[in-house]
Amino acid sequence: MDHAAGSGATSKRVLEELDRQECLRLIAPGGIGLVAFDDGEGPALIPVNYVLDGESVVFHTSLGGRLNRSLTAMPHGTGLRIAFGVVRIDEAAREGWSVMLRGGAHRMSEEESAAAPQVESWPEGEREAHFRLTPTSISGRRVRRP
Secondary structure, X not given: OOOOOOOOHHHOOEEEEEOHHHXXXXXXXXXXXXXXXXXXXXXXXXXXXXXXEOOEEEEEEOOOXXXXXXXXXXXXXXXXXXXXXXXXXXXOOOEEEEEEEEEXXXXXXXXXXXHOOOOOOOOOOOOOEEEEEEEEEEEEEEEEOO
């Protein structure tokens, strides 16, 4: 019997939990991640460019965007609890991984922004609101061939 690529008996994959260090290793190159938050308008999921700074995620957004408005609307000294996710999938191979960080995000001061690794934005336009997510939990999963 013929099977389409990636299907049939040979297509079985295993799902494994990733430890904290492997999660950080996978997201260390930076790139695109998704910020998930609920600001009272309902859940939102917004893609951002990011860099990893130790175990913290640094990202930026425009001053007039929903993400900046939502994260800066919190009382001074507090941060909005958010989730941040990075997913890499190879659909042809039916393999991939996902990493999720959860914790508080705060707007960075000018001094903190200047000292942090710089985020390279893909889209044009100003991204003047810089944020840091300090995770309280880091988890991940990988689907792979046995």
